[in-house]
Structures are given as structure tokens and as C-alpha cells.
Amino acid sequence: MSLQESLERFKKQQEKCHSTLSSIANGRNSVPPLPSAAAVKFSNDTERLQHINSIRKAPVGAQMKRVIDFLFETRRAFTPEQINEACYVDMKANKDVFDSLRKNPKVKYDGQRFSYKSKHNLKDKNQLLQLIRKFPEGIAVIDLKDSYPTVMEDLQAWKAAGQIWLLSNFDSQEDIAYPNDPKVPIKVDDDLKQLFRSIELPRDMIDIEKDLQKNGMKPATNTAKRRSAAQIQGASSKPKTKKKKSEISKRTKLTNAHLPELFQNLNSS
Template identity: 75%
Template sequence: MALQESLAKFKQQQEKCQSTLTSIASSRPAQPHRTAHASTSSLASARAPAPAVKFSNDTERLQHINSIRKSPVGAQIKRVIDLLLETRQAFTPEQINETCYVDVNANKAVFDSLRNNLKVSYDGRRFSYKSKHDLKDKNQLLVLVRKFPEGIAVIDLKDAYPTVMEDLQALKAAGQVWLLSNFDSQEDIAYPNDPRVLIKVDDDLKHLFRGIELPRDMIDIEKDLQKNGMKPVTNTAKRRAMAQVHGIGSKSKPKKKQREISKRTKLTNAHLPELFKNLNVPDN
């Protein structure tokens, strides 16, 4: 309210100054001059209207500040949180007011909402951004992902620090983590790619895996892959057509001798014991 009154008074003063200048210019008497040229220029200047007085360039900034402070509390809080997120610095209420024009001290609702916001940390003097996971670099990111063998949502990692997404892609490229999409929420999930991590598989997933019967023909497998948006590495139809053109019959591959499993063999699918029930496992 005080800012609006100041603007109104400022405009009245500017209009009053303009009116005064105009009246002075119109009432100024013509003065004799030594030369005709000087008299002519003086008369022209007396008849010309006085230039309009422009408002100060600061008026637009003041109007912008006033619109921010009159905006809803939620909009002001978002403005402050965006500032804290982008800079990752701690600000006093006075510094916030100078930087993004949100007067935290003068608006109790904004102050209380910021102090109790889950994304904001307040130490009694300064406000700073608070991410869900306190991470500083790629090593800490990898340690955190490995603590969640069943996956951690990428959306919970995005605001940890500015380059977290680049580090996550680097860990994926190095083969240290997996990034898979959740079909329900269409969000990426980060999984640790560590063979030492024991992953618990739900019984429903086990039953689903056991109930899937793969097609016997490779062409049908390639069609199923294409239906699910995946590009098969092989092209069996093309290969068979080329074989017929050159008169080459398809040869069935000889069956490999099933390798026996001993107690020293490392079982990577130990959570599916039914895969090994028909195998000959020696006692020694």
C-alpha cells in the first residue's frame, strides 16, 4: 500500500512540473535582440510547445516489484525456492528481497511457509535449498543407488546437486547402474549393477516369468520384439529368403552337450531353483 501511494504522489509531482513548465514557456515575453536572426529564433522557441516531461525509468521497476509483492503467497514462495535451487546459496531475508523482490520479513505468511517447506532449510538467519538426498558428487550418488537394490526413482535424485543427471548418465555408461522405465508411472528408476547385491524377486514376478512361453520360430520372436518397440538384431525372414535364392538349405545346429553342474559352479539364477531340477549334479 505504501509503495502504491508513493507512485501516485510521484505521478502527481511529474504532472505538476509539466504544467508549470508549459505555463512558463507560454507567458515568457519577447525580448529585443541585436540581430533579426536572434529575434526570429527567439520567437520560434517561444511559440514551440514545451517538451513533455518523461517519467523516471525507475517507475517500471517499482511497478514490477509491486506486482510481485501483491501476488499470491504460493507464487512468491516458488520465486524464492527457484532462486535457492538455481544458486545453491544461503540468503538472508534482506538478500532475498534485494534479489527477487519478495519481502519475506514484511509478509508473515510467506516467511512461515518458507520456514516449514520441505524444500527449504532455515538455520534461524538464512534460507537455503534442501534436496531429498544430501549428495555432493558422483561417488556419493553411486553409494546411494547401491543402497536401493530394488531401485530408486530418478525424480528423487534430480535436485541433489546441479550435475547429478550428467553423473547418473556417466554411471550408466560405465555399467555401474541401470536406468529402466517404470511402465506404470513412465518414470526412470535407477538400479545398481553390482553382482554382489542380492535382489529380492516377488513371487508374482516369478510366476509371470515361468508362465511366459517363447515362440519356437525365430520369426515369431522377432515380430514380438517389434510389437514391443524393440529392434531385433537378426532378420530371419531375409536370411531364409537369401538362402533359398542361393539354394542353401537351412541346417539345424547340432545340440550342444549340456554342461554338468558341480558344486563349484556359480549359479547366477539361484532364486529360480526350478531351472536346475533336471540337471545332473554330481555329489562330489
């Protein structure tokens, strides 16, 4: 092949390459693109999915507690689907959880929705006071705690207002609410009266204060501190003698001349 022919052939190849590149650039290339492999998708929410999986694999009791806590905090009724979205407990997939919640005394199920069920159906502060007044013998605070979210604050408010008493039960270390109403009769067993009367109190007030502190009560007095302060200040228990009023003497300047009866002694002398 001559040199001229080689040059012509090379020129044709360049023109062909240039035409191909132009077609590609202008989007007119008729050659179909090669099929790309399907992209592998990795979840960016792996931690949340692991958390949901751990909840659903937890024991039945743990899942029940999670749902009951959710119902207690919201105080609303939810379907199983809504509960699953809120706290990731799938009751439809776990029949044991569903049946256990349906029978739980703290849960109300109306056939469609679950809600929290307190021992006493109270809504506000006034209903709380009305209930306490129905129990002159006292009602346990633990039975009132779950009535509604602010019940404990309302108990303290009624106590501060003098409407109720909150006393501790030494056996169970729990508070008992009593109505502070003079019209409500309070019955005391004869055995309790006899026990109270048979208790012999210490003669010294310091010993009484120590017994109160031993039983978890704060004495209203502090006899030891008072006696110590009296010794430091040298306080005496003897009554002070009153000074005798001085009589009017001749050196007293008479200014109340219009009351001569006050100075009869002086004039007579």
C-alpha cells in the first residue's frame, strides 16, 4: 500500500470517529445503553430498626409494661395499629401480648381501642375532694396516684387548704388521705382507745421528743436546745420583784395644779 492510500484511509477513520463522537454528544446515538446492575439499598435507619426488633423480641411482660406506660401518659384510647406506630409493640403479630393487655385490670378495651383504666375514675381536683370525703376512715394515696396526671399536686393543695389530712401508715409506709370535715363522724375502735390510754409517757420532755424522732415524727419543741440556751444566758426561774412606786416629795415640781387631790399628802406634811 502506497503512502497516499494510507493517508486516505487514516483520514476516513478520523472522520468516522469524529461523527460517532458528535452523535453521542448530541444524544442521537442509536446504540442502546447497556443495562446497569440494580443498586443495593442500605437503610440509613439501622439503629431504629434494631431498637424496634429488640422491643418485639422482648418478653410479653416487658411489652405490656411499655404499652401500659404509654396509655398512662397519654390518657387516650388507641387502636392496636396506633399503638404499634407509637411504641413499636405489634399486638396483631403477638397474640399473647394482645390477650394479656385485654385482661389486664389497668387496661380498658372496648373492642377496638385500648385505654388506661385507673382504680377511681377522677377527672379533676373537685372530684378528688368529693371522693376523699366519702371515706372518713381514710383512703390510700396509692389508690389515687393514677387517677389523672396532676392528682398528687392536687392532694398537696387540698392539704394546704386544710380540707384533708395526709397521714403516714407506719406499717406500710404509705400515706392515707382523710377528710378534714367536723361534720364527718370519726369512729375509733375500743381496742385502739384502750391501747392509747395504756401507753405510759416519759416524764421528761426530752425523752418524749426522742421517742417521736425514733418513730419518724418531728417534735414541735426542742427542750434540750431551750435548756442549753437558758443555762448560757443564766436565766433564772424566780419571778422578778416589782419596784415600789416612789412617793411625791417636796422636791417634785407641781405642774398639775388643777388636780389638788393628788397632792394632799404633800400639802398636809
